[in-house]
Amino acid sequence: MSFSDLGLSQKVVDAVSAAGYTQPTPIQEQAIPHVLARKDVLGIAQTGTGKTAAFTLPMLSILEQGRARARMPRTLILEPTRELAAQVEEAFIKYAPNHKLNVALLIGGVSFADQDAKITRGADVLIATPGRLLDHFERGKLLLTGIEILVIDEADRMLDMGFIPDIERIAGLCPFTRQTLFFTATMPPEIQRVTEQFLSSPVKIEVARPSSTAATITQKLVATHGKDYEKRETLRNLIQTAVSDSDGNPLKNGIIFCNRKTEVATLFRSLQRHGFSVGALHGDMDQRSRMAALDAFRKNELTLLVASDVAARGLDIPDVSHVFNYDIPHHAEDYVHRIGRTGRAGRLGTAYTLVARGDEKYLQAIEKLITKTIEWEAGDMSSLPERAPGESDEAPRRGRGGERDRKREKPRGGREGREHVRTAREQKIIDAAAAPDPDTPDEAAVERAPRPERAPRPERAPRAERSDRPERNERPERAARPDPAPRREAAPRRDDRRRNRDDDGPTPKGFGDFMPGFLMQGAPAKKD
Template identity: 65%
Template sequence: MTSDQSAGSQAGLEETADVFSSVSKTSDTPLPDENPRFESLGLSAEVLKAVSESGYTTPTPIQAQGIPHVLAGRDIIGIAQTGTGKTASFTLPMIEKLARGRSRARMPRSLILEPTRELAAQVAENFSRYSKHSKLSMALLIGGTSFEDQDRKLDRGVDVLIATPGRLLDHFERGKLMLSQVQVLVIDEADRMLDMGFIPDVERICKLTPFTRQTLFYSATMPSEIQRLTEQFLSNPVRVEVSRPATAADTITQEIVEIPHNDWAKREALRRLVREGDVKNAIVFCNRKRDVDVVARSLSKHGFSAAPLHGDLDQSVRTKTLDAFKSGEVQLLVASDVAARGLDIPEVSHVFNFDVPIHADDYVHRIGRTGRAGRSGQAYMLASRADQKYVDAIERLTGTPITRRAMEGIEIREDLGGKRHERGERGRGRTSKRGHDRRREPTASSPEAAPQQMAAPDEPKPEIQQKFRAKDKAPRQSAVKNQAVQQPRPPLPANVACTEDAAQLPAFLLRPINLPKAEKPAPRTKKAEAKLDASV
């Protein structure tokens, strides 16, 4: 960047600060007083060429506000939802700042932290697109891939390092990485890192980087823990907020489908919504990983093209699933919140909330997967009476009531006896009933007994009869044996001397013992008695 460009960007900060302070909620809404272009943000010709080749001409509000401050070297606190273009708001000026200089082995010049592998891979893809006319090198450090390939890239030296906290610390502890040369540190999706428990790792990484670094901090919300982190590691930051913490795009049609509190009813309602709606592709959100697998299997069983996506899957499987969804091979992506956070899939027509999110903020992130770039989108949420408190929290957060409608024909299944199939009891109820029918003995008047009386089985062979007779005798013998054991003990023999507790002894200890008779002692003589008296 030339000195004239730097001076121009510095002079334009004060002029644009007040203008951009009241930016509208969505990224596709024009700015109040002017419609800036990327050429006015102080970017170089190489970066502008890459942006133009990517099909962008007008910056989004987060880009228009953030890029001049990043080029000026200020720390940033960016409050923006996913899908507002914040990735370009820090990658474009980063390319500009790193254009001069070269990297050293195992010492990256900039670091971008992402909470999930998918989001890190997506940022790496965008960085490669914007930096194709520069000579910057980049490495992606995420789990599920080979350490050796990542070590080779680090040994050659990289300008930009994009990583998840866990894999980054693994390389550091192995002595393959040093963070003493980091000039720009980006912490993206900080609120999601808080939910995933990465804040201690983020604090450790911040302490490993130089104190003089520039820190760019982005989060959709600002809870107290995130606020504490910014106060600890940012120096006089500029707050850039382009939308309220929880807003939905006007292009998204939201609807709550009221259903009974039953798993079967939820799956049936989901299938009916997919069949009735003009669903090009959709993301189905579940609260738990286990439910992600269950719903994906259920949809596939009923003929839908569905695939699961959650954190327990191998990285190769997750990458293959995302590629299949983007290419159209998979129509329905059943995902958890963590796995789908920040995914850039621009043409998602529908979002289905199979489970009502426990945290109201997650609802905004979920439905933000559709209705992007001015396109219309549909967002459905399956809810029962048990979910009412979560629905109320969502409506309080968004400030807008959500339209409700009942799904006709969706009821809790009942068996012939009128018993309701509650959650997890349908299979056990059927099995128990079958077992009860097998144990019930048919009477002569019952319809089950008639076929048995009419059907005369063939007589078994003699050797088979003997075999079954031998088996029938065994239990009777054991019964006689048990009966003999339970008989009262016989009285004690008269010639046995015992105490009062002898009656409590086992019977085999009370049998009389025939001892040999003791011989009578020989009478003592006078000589023997005299000898005994002398000894005494």
């Protein structure tokens, strides 16, 4: 069957032929006719089987009718990571040279103003991560009432990253009459609940058993010590062996996966110091650095890429020959996605997983999920020494005296009563301090030995008496102080000067010199 038999428009078929594809993959062959029939689709397939084209190609045929309005996109594609969203945008650009469609990409690390300008012009296809999409909606720059097709890609990764509440909110903002396409590689119970909530009578397409690995990938286990410096040495030897492998699949390029971002940075610096062509990719890097490292790896400018699980889902790098699991993943589903970066589109691939003491339960979960026993490259778990209690995974460092000195391990949390596990060096120092020194006499014998008598202290000569020293009660008379100079009289105040000028005598009492007239009148005579 060819792409022209799936019901796609002639413009899309011509673009696919120009891209070099002739036959659809099983997921594309089964999903595209149902998408064109405007049915809800639940697609479950292995990573690297062409799920992106399974919804991209029919969407292009549907979007040939109609046009977008300002701030009201016609279709919405949700991706869990920025790299996946940018990859889907590249797919639309590759398959739509004959279409005049506006594609807007809403991801973090990019200016809001540029994204607002694209939305304002009208976007036929909106590709976004959930967080940035909700940021634009809450700013009042975006309306989702015109969505015709909603695509939720890598749904299991959405669940792992905690995006399910955001997905539920976004689906509630879209019209109820929309068409929903749901694609995932694994199907945990939580995803099953979400599909029942979002999809209406969906067509379930399962081209492979969930959480299965491709048959073109050779999987091997490598036993290693748990100490970091020995583990890095094992990885370097494994890379050099893979490069010179002439019988099987020689190493062209490879992705090295770590569980922690800090481990990505440490391993990147270590490989760089040993002369490897290597780059780094993790979530704490800015968007420009992440895209630059990914582009350099795709163009074969870098041989190795040390990455966290941000590169484990959906990245389409067709010709990756090897995958190295430096840390065994804690979730078995992540193993399926990690090794899915190699052996894509029928190519051969090799996946190595480093296993140390303490990783047994994670290995058992992986083999149970994929229903397959992974072979050991050399030896097995029994060849590793047992891990001593309190043994540190850190590399020993050189002390001042040239001896190897282990990093002291302190109890975490600062909680009192927690027992501190001594390292071997600390115990050695304590034992050496407790052991008796043959050159030092016994302390008890020293206590029993008589102490030498101390020589008497010479008597101090009497203090010479001074005849000229006065007696305690006889003190010299002090010289009499001179009489202070008489104080200068202060000048009288202004009102005092006026009063002294008007009156020469003392201030009279009563009325003074003035006598009222009624006092001058005589008393009336009494009548007989």
